[in-house]
Amino acid sequence: MCGIAGIIELGGEKIDPGILKSMTDVIRHRGPDDEGYVLINQATSRFRSYSGHDSPSSIQELHSRFQPSEIDFDGNIGLSHRRFSIIDLTAAGHQPFFDHDHSCCIVFNGEIYNYIELRVELEKEGIQFRTHSDTEVLLESYKAWGVECFKKFNGFWALALYDFRKKCLLLSRDRIGKRPLYWFKNASRVYFASEIKSLLKVPEIARNKRVNQDAIWYWCSSGMRDLNFSTCFENIFSLPSASWVIVDENFPSNCKTFWEVPKIRMSENDIGISEAATLIRKTLMEAIRIRLRADVPIAIELSGGLDSSTVLALTAQTHPERITTYTVRFHDPGTNEEPFARAVAKHYNVDYRVIDPPIQTFWQHILAFTYLQEEPYHSPNLQTSQDIWSHMRTQGTKVVLSGASGDEMFAGYTHYYSKAQKENLRTGYYLQFIENALRWTERRYNFKKLALALIRSPIAYFFKNVVSQSSKLRRRNRHCLSKISMPLQQYNKDTLTELLYSDITNTLIPYWLRSGDKTLMGVPFEGRCPFLDYRVIELATQLPVTYLIRDGWHKWILRKAMEDYLPADVVWRKQKMGFPFPLRTFFEKYEKIIDLILSQMNNPYIEFSDKARLRNDWRAISFILWYELFFNENFALFEKIENMANQSQTITENNGKYSPEFLSSCEITSI
Numbered sequence: 001m002c003g004i005a006g007i008i009e010l011g012g013e014k015i016d017p018g019i020l021k022s023m024t025d026v027i028r029h030r031g032p033d034d035e036g037y038v039l040i041n042q043a044t045s046r047f048r049s050y051s052g053h054d055s056p057s058s059i060q061e062l063h064s065r066f067q068p069s070e071i072d073f074d075g076n077i078g079l080s081h082r083r084f085s086i087i088d089l090t091a092a093g094h095q096p097f098f099d100h101d102h103s104c105c106i107v108f109n110g111e112i113y114n115y116i117e118l119r120v121e122l123e124k125e126g127i128q129f130r131t132h133s134d135t136e137v138l139l140e141s142y143k144a145w146g147v148e149c150f151k152k153f154n155g156f157w158a159l160a161l162y163d164f165r166k167k168c169l170l171l172s173r174d175r176i177g178k179r180p181l182y183w184f185k186n187a188s189r190v191y192f193a194s195e196i197k198s199l200l201k202v203p204e205i206a207r208n209k210r211v212n213q214d215a216i217w218y219w220c221s222s223g224m225r226d227l228n229f230s231t232c233f234e235n236i237f238s239l240p241s242a243s244w245v246i247v248d249e250n251f252p253s254n255c256k257t258f259w260e261v262p263k264i265r266m267s268e269n270d271i272g273i274s275e276a277a278t279l280i281r282k283t284l285m286e287a288i289r290i291r292l293r294a295d296v297p298i299a300i301e302l303s304g305g306l307d308s309s310t311v312l313a314l315t316a317q318t319h320p321e322r323i324t325t326y327t328v329r330f331h332d333p334g335t336n337e338e339p340f341a342r343a344v345a346k347h348y349n350v351d352y353r354v355i356d357p358p359i360q361t362f363w364q365h366i367l368a369f370t371y372l373q374e375e376p377y378h379s380p381n382l383q384t385s386q387d388i389w390s391h392m393r394t395q396g397t398k399v400v401l402s403g404a405s406g407d408e409m410f411a412g413y414t415h416y417y418s419k420a421q422k423e424n425l426r427t428g429y430y431l432q433f434i435e436n437a438l439r440w441t442e443r444r445y446n447f448k449k450l451a452l453a454l455i456r457s458p459i460a461y462f463f464k465n466v467v468s469q470s471s472k473l474r475r476r477n478r479h480c481l482s483k484i485s486m487p488l489q490q491y492n493k494d495t496l497t498e499l500l501y502s503d504i505t506n507t508l509i510p511y512w513l514r515s516g517d518k519t520l521m522g523v524p525f526e527g528r529c530p531f532l533d534y535r536v537i538e539l540a541t542q543l544p545v546t547y548l549i550r551d552g553w554h555k556w557i558l559r560k561a562m563e564d565y566l567p568a569d570v571v572w573r574k575q576k577m578g579f580p581f582p583l584r585t586f587f588e589k590y591e592k593i594i595d596l597i598l599s600q601m602n603n604p605y606i607e608f609s610d611k612a613r614l615r616n617d618w619r620a621i622s623f624i625l626w627y628e629l630f631f632n633e634n635f636a637l638f639e640k641i642e643n644m645a646n647q648s649q650t651i652t653e654n655n656g657k658y659s660p661e662f663l664s665s666c667e668i669t670s671i
Contacts, residue, residue: 002031002082002095002108002109002194003024003193003194004079004192004199004616005024005027005134005192006078006080006169007020007023007077007190009189010189010249011076011188012042012043013076013563014074015075016456017037017068017071017075019067019201020037020078021068021093022201023080023191023197023201023202023227024080024081024082025036026195026197026198027193029524030082030084030109030521031052031082031083031086033083033085034056034081034085034092034094034095034157035052036049036052036080036095037066037080038078038079038096039071039073039396040105040162042076045164046215047102047164048073048075049098050063050064050065051065052065052066054082055094059091060595077162077169079096079105079162081093081108083095084524084526085295086294086295086399087132087295088117088134090131091294092130093135097354099136100128100158104164104165105161106138106142106159106161107159108159110156110174111153111526111528112134112154113290114136114152114153114154115155116293122141122144127140130375134155138565142314142591147172147258150172151258151259152177154290154533154535155174156179157173157179158171158172158173158194158229158239159171160192168246168248169194169246169247170244170246171239171247172239173239173241174242175240175258175500175507176241176504176534176537177238177240177242178529180195182239184643190247190251190417192239192247196231196375197374200630205236209234210233210234210235210353210592211233211234211605212231214227214230215603216376219623220363220619221334225514226238226507232375233374233630239252239255240362241510242258242260243255244258246254250273252444253332261501261505261537262538265543266543267495267544268540268544270544271544273547274311276544276561277560279539280561283533284533285317286312286535287536288311288318288531290526291401292401297396297399298325298401299400299401300315300325300326300350300402301326301400301403302325302327303337304327304340305340305403306570307403307404307407307412308341309340309566310562312350313348314530315401315441319558322351323348323351324350324353325350325351326355326388326397327341327342327345327352327353327390328355328356328388329355331355331387340567343569344567347567356625363590363642363644363645366645367629367635367638369382370626370638373518374620375626376622377515378511378515380581380586382519385516385517386523389523390523399526399527400527401529402527403530404527405531406531407555407625408504409537409540410555410557411555416499416500416548419498419499420496420548420549421437422495422496423497426495435551435552436551436552437552438552439553440508440552496545496548500541504537520653558570583616584616587616592644593641596641597637598630600637603622603627603631605627606638
């Protein structure tokens with residue numbers, strides 16, 4: 001995991017290296033281990049490489065320091081890289097990385113997990129390697145197979161690759177979009193980077209930054225974000241996942257897709273229960289095996305739930321060394337899963353480490369966290385996650401495996417139930433419909449409401465959840481109401497297959513990955529998710545719906561796959577806890593701070609009509625904080641918040657929450 005940035009002047013004019021330097025400096029927290037730059041003249045194919053302040057001494061001896069005021073090279077393309085070393089920790093992994101004959105160079109954020117297998121395949125074709133890095137394998141794969149190489153990669157990436165042979169700049173992003181890549185285009189230039197804050201260092205973008213009104217309305221009314229790869233900033237976009245594109249005058253309309261999530265499911269006649277369970281284990285085990293590759297310590301985030309316990313159990317089948325796990329122990333018995341985690345850990349004799357919930361210092365670092373996230377976010381518990389990862393980092397861990405996204409793959413959330421039942425009726429699985437209705441394990445939910453869910457139109461849910469939420473808002477810009485179709489489309493997913501596809505490709509997964517990337521990079525720390533291996537996704541999205549929710553159990557087929565590998569009270573536990581965060585208590589405890597934030601509601605985009613109701617609405621609060629920082633640059637507000645928090649809780653030290661690199665980047669007087 002690293003950070004990249006770049007500029008291309010489409011007309012061939014010289015770029016401003018000072019802008020590239022600013023774009024790179026602001027994401028130093030993403031890669032404190034190294035930095036590098038290259039300027040390229042597209043017309044002549046000349047280039048010049050540069051080191052940076054954080055480059056190893058061996059790199060600084062090879063390349064002069066990137067000092068914009070002293071650069072006289074007329075490059076119309078500039079690429080930069082910040083490195084967080086995970087594979088091949090030596091200076092040989094420095095980027096921008098060139099192949100042996102300098103016909104291609106690359107800046108790359110991510111990991112190619114199957115680089116060893118690809119390397120063997122390339123070596124059989126006579127290709128020789130100079131390093132042990134996955135970056136070199138990636139570059140040689142492109143040279144050997146062209147853009148078809150992306151179909152061969154198993155991993156995550158956001159990259160910029162310049163091909164001197166074709167005189168073209170190529171961008172690409174991994175299948176599921178685990179690594180972000182933002183871009184902005186004007187008449188003659190394209191800017192791109194791993195984070196939005198890099199683009200905001202471009203004077204032209206900073207001067208003309210505007211709120212994306214549609215995105216903000218969708219966010220405040222329905223919690224939806226990442227729609228059509230837009231952002232909350234107008235004219236700043238994400239490159240689509242599973243795509244590659246040549247950056248020229250036709251960009252981005254020439255963007256190509258190299259992979260899609262399957263849309264058609266098998267029936268029970270196509271695959272039996274035993275075969276499906278075995279295939280799930282084998283596929284997950286292989287996904288875990290290649291994710292254990294790193295030159296730094298790896299641990300497992302063990303919550304005690306089915307998904308993370310599955311990761312531990314299958315890791316133990318292939319990993320002979322003793323495994324380190326981390327578990328958070330919450331003090332509320334209703335949300336504490338630590339006893340279940342302990343049972344799994346004991347079963348596999350791991351190095352079991354328990355973390356007590358860190359002292360809540362959310363408001364003490366609210367400016368830094370708002371700046372880190374760059375857009376409104378769903379809950380303060382993102383910072384709790386970051387606290388946990390920061391603690392792991394202090395223990396020497398830089399990479400963690402987690403069970404994230406198991407719910408989206410195997411229908412673990414309760415809102416999937418009614419959709420599964422509708423699909424059972426539609427496809428003729430009447431007996432399974434009855435079994436689910438009689439045995440549904442989530443009895444804490446009102447059965448009458450669930451019955452109504454089966455007969456109500458999805459449009460009713462739209463008006464209940466979106467339109468009623470919108471009543472809290474009084475729009476000054478009514479034109480957005482004409483674009484109501486996007487959230488309406490989401491609520492109109494009538495079957496489980498449709499809803500899971502949408503959650504994976506458009507709504508839940510893209511948001512979790514984007515906010516998770518920024519939270520992780522504030523440490524920095526790398527999270528690896530076996531459930532997001534593309535082979536796991538392809539399998540899960542083609543299994544019969546009747547295997548996902550069966551006999552009243554969510555994730556039924558995953559439970560069947562793991563029932564011989566985990567304690568029964570973990571596999572067949574009825575109540576799903578999720579990641580607990582006492583949001584109501586949080587609002588009550590910090591009522592004065594919430595009122596201070598709500599006093600800043602005046603802005604030219606959205607006017608909130610009911611302040612009292614908004615005291616318990618994190619979406620609105622998060623939006624106000626984001627707007628006040630990025631558009632009003634209201635640093636006084638954040639200072640007041642932090643002072644009020646310090647008065648109610650004597651905690652002023654950093655507590656390891658943010659890396660020094662990130663905190664230094666937040667010492668700002670202007671966004």
